[in-house]
Amino acid sequence: MAIASIKEVAQLASVSVGTVSNVLNRPDMVAPATRERVLNAMNELGFVRNESARALRSGRTRTMGLVVLDVTNPFFTDVAKGVEAAADASGMIITLCNSDQDGPRERRYLDYLEEQRVQGILITPVAGETQRLEQLIDRGTPVVLLDHRATRRNRCSAAVDDVLGGRIAVEHLLDQGHRRLAFVGGPMTISQVAERHKGAEEAVAEAGGEATLELVEVPSPSFASGRHAADRFAALPAGERPTALFCANDLLALGLMQGLQALGLRIPGDVALIGYDDIAYAAGAAVPLSSVRQPREELGRVAAELLLEEIDEGERHRHRQVLFEPELVIRESSVRS
Amino acid sequence: MAIASIKEVAQLASVSVGTVSNVLNRPDMVAPATRERVLNAMNELGFVRNESARALRSGRTRTMGLVVLDVTNPFFTDVAKGVEAAADASGMIITLCNSDQDGPRERRYLDYLEEQRVQGILITPVAGETQRLEQLIDRGTPVVLLDHRATRRNRCSAAVDDVLGGRIAVEHLLDQGHRRLAFVGGPMTISQVAERHKGAEEAVAEAGGEATLELVEVPSPSFASGRHAADRFAALPAGERPTALFCANDLLALGLMQGLQALGLRIPGDVALIGYDDIAYAAGAAVPLSSVRQPREELGRVAAELLLEEIDEGERHRHRQVLFEPELVIRESSVRS
DNA sequence: GCAGGGGAATGAAACGTTTCAGCCGCCTGG
DNA sequence: CCAGGCGGCTGAAACGTTTCATTCCCCTGC
CATH class of the missing domain: 1.10.260.40 (lambda repressor-like DNA-binding domains)
Structure with a gap:
């Protein structure tokens, strides 16, 4: 055998x-x-x-690690496709890991990847798990942040401007005449969520006057959380309800939409809704969902290219932070009839 | 360093x-x-x-390969979650590969996995690519078929009865009074597609009399193909159009729904629609989509457990073929008003 | 007082490659 | 006819572990 x-x-x-x-x-x-x-x-x-023997002797593998927050979120699978395409073009192979937004889980995967001596790691880190990454970099494994801006200059990143995204979403809602807004998202430790919220706040602040932004915090930016949030929303006395909701991502927005409709609320009549990511299912939702589009595949491709570059250049590599601009996609769910 | x-x-x-x-x-x-x-x-x-040295010397790794047809299909990510859960429980790690329904691509991944000396492989094979699998098994890498029945008895499989699924979907449409039906799916080389079609044909045949089932073949069971199919459908003279469509999967059905609505057709009024998989987005579609539900996570979990069992038992392992039953989920898209 | 046993540590072989210095013949140019 | 070069191949070291036979001590029981 x-x-x-x-x-x-x-x-x-x-x-x-x-x-x-x-x-x-x-x-x-x-x-x-x-x-x-x-x-x-x-x-x-x-x-x-025998790849093990080859790797052992030559000191190099041909694999890169990709760690995402949620494989079941179409946003990440689209990003993964972009990553894979770029890796494939350079004869590299991707090991895809799903941290499920769990710190310990993420650490286990990073341990594994380091033990495998992967050539580099692409990661959307779980909130606050930055120390382990620092360690990886110190020991010589290049790390590129994906959908997350590098704050320190000691690494590359490919991200989309989430503050801007939050801003344009809310500006649009304000344009539609809404004054009582809410941001639905969480946990706020996820930087993408926090930044989108920040952008939203800025837009409301600049609008001045009577516009307000409430914060509806949910345990995770998922479909299920959206459904739960609907109940909380409906439980509010009609007079205290926001008239427009900006969700941290489309999963949340779609879950919320489903929940709200089940409770007999109409969108956008009773409440306007806008999501984030513009996943494929947003356009086909019960009420076509307005959203903020991110260049998903490109994001993945560019991140992978940054990593490949770094692997290639070694010591003399200069870190770069690439930032994409999001784009507003207006559909029925946010438009006053 | x-x-x-x-x-x-x-x-x-x-x-x-x-x-x-x-x-x-x-x-x-x-x-x-x-x-x-x-x-x-x-x-x-x-x-x-150093995992390479460890693997080289000890002759065993702690990774298993998972090869799916399309990572962007929520069906497969849900399955992957189940696989991962089971693997995790046994301290195994999954390398997730996306064949994208491409034979050569699949072969490249299988080569890679074999070179890595993975402990075993879970795969939803691309049509007809069975020879390479045979080879893997011969050389000692256990292979478990996922969402695909093993015809030979020399391997394990975990699958859902697609013939039955096709049958119950169509029986439901017949119940609703439809007589002119069409199956939308393809390529017919994909066994899941072919079996669902077969079940559909059986149901129509048994209904006897005037019921007919047309075959609308599409290049791939994807969202985009669904949209295209809508144009073809609309191009038919109104009198020749089927009154009910059974799609090979939900992606196709959702794309089709979007396309049909864009062309001004109403669902289920002008045409009834039913999908397959019951992915999370089916319930929240513009018109809540009827579908045939598969136990996705469980499918993955059981497949992984079969593989772990085989890895564990070695020579004295007895291959098993597990078959799940699908379940009809009726929503608006297929119900005569 | 001694044989025997057992817990704790050692040292070296082995896993399957890659890499590199070196060897062998043959050809070429002067 | 010879020096030099070169294409083609060999042989052995090295990579970082695991594994196992072996050694070393100390303790126990007779």
């Missing part, structure tokens, strides 16, 4: 192991006839390279 | 490398005082185990 090794191939082809290795890694350094012989031996024995 | 090895740790702690290895793998075989000393040395040096 054991797979043939280079040594057995060498024996069968009557060459040295060095030659077999050369056939594998620098085929043109070996004479065509010999190469042929070796190749045949490989086929006959069903030879499969 | 190079990470400290076991040797340096041994030196600093004034013990042999064997002892350091024991601290790592059989801590209770080493005296507490020594253990402490070694642990301190590890901390001081920032020691990180």
Whole structure:
């Protein structure tokens, strides 16, 4: 059952192991006839390279780690697609890890990735888990932040301007005449959530006067949390309800929409709704959902390219922080009829 | 920048490398005082185990591969979650690969996984790519089919009865009084698609009489294909249009719904619609989508457990084929008003 | 007082590659 | 005819672990 090794191939082809290795890694350094012989031996024995031995000896692997907050969120799978495309183009392989917004889980994955000696790591970190990353960098594993701005200058990042995104979402709601607004999102420790909220606050502040922004904090930016939030909203006396809700992401917004409709509230009539990410399902929702679009695949692609660059350049690499601009997508859910 | 090895740790702690290895793998075989000393040395040096060396020497890794057809399909991410949960419980790590329904791509990933000497592979194979799997099994890598029935008895599988699923979907449409039906899906080489279609045909045949089932083949069971299919549908003279559409999956159904509505057709008034998978977004669609629910997470969990079992039992393992039953979920999109 | 046992640690082999210095023959140019 | 060069190959070291036979001591029981 054991797979043939280079040594057995060498024996069968009557060459040295060095030659077999050369056939594998620098085929043109070996004479065509010999190469042929070796190749045949490989086929006959069903030879499969042992990546562990290769990595051990050469000191380099061909894998990069990607750690996301939630694999079931289409935002992240789209980003992952972009990452994969870029990696693929450079012959790299991605190990996709799902931290599920859990610190210990994230740490376990990072441990694993470091033990694997991955060439680099792309990560949307769980709130506050920055120390472990610092450690990775110190020990020589390049880390690129994904959908998260690098505050220190010692790493690369690819992100979208969430403050701006929050701002344009709320400006749009204000334009529609809403004055009593709420931001639905959480936990506020997630930087994306906090920044979107900040942008929202800024927009409200600048609008001056009577506009207000309430904060409806939810335990996680998920579909289920959205449904729960609907109950809390409906429990408010009609007079105290905000007239427009800005959700930290589309999952939340879609869950909220479903909950609100189940309770008999109309969108946008009773309450306007806008989400964030513009995932594919936003446009096809019961009421087409307005949202703030992020360049998801591009975000992933650029992040991966930054990492590949860093891996390639080594010591002389200059860290870069790439920031994309989000784009407002207006649909029915936020438009006054 | 190079990470400290076991040797340096041994030196600093004034013990042999064997002892350091024991601290790592059989801590209770080493005296507490020594253990402490070694642990301190590890901390001081920032020691990180080298998984390649470990795997090379011990001959076993702690990773399993998961190959899916489309990471952006929520069905698969839900399945992946189940797989991960089971793997996690056994201290295993999952490498998630996305074949994107592309044969060569799938083969590249399988090569990679075999070179990594993963302990086993969970896969929803691309149509017809069975030869490579046979090879993997022959060489000793256990393979469990996921969402795909094993026809040969030489492997385990966890799947849902797609023929039955197709049948109940269509029986429901017939119940609603529809007689002119169409199955929207493709490519028919995907076994899930073919089986759902088969179930649909059976139901129509048994209904006897005037009921008909047209086949609308699309290039892939995706959102985009659904949108395109809508145009084709609308291009038919009104008299020749089916009155009910059964889609091979929800992505397709949601895309189709969006396309049909954009063309001014009403659901279910002008045409009834039913999907497959019951992904989270089905219930929140413009018109809540009827669907055939599969136990997604459980499917993943059970598949992973089968694989773990096989890894554990080795030679004396008996292959098992687990088959789940799908469940009809009726919502507005298929109900005659 | 001694044989025997057992807990704790050692040292070296082995895993399957890559890498590199060196060797061998043959060809070329002077 | 010979020096030099070069293409093609060999052989062995090295990568960082795990594993196992072996050694070393100290303790126990007779």
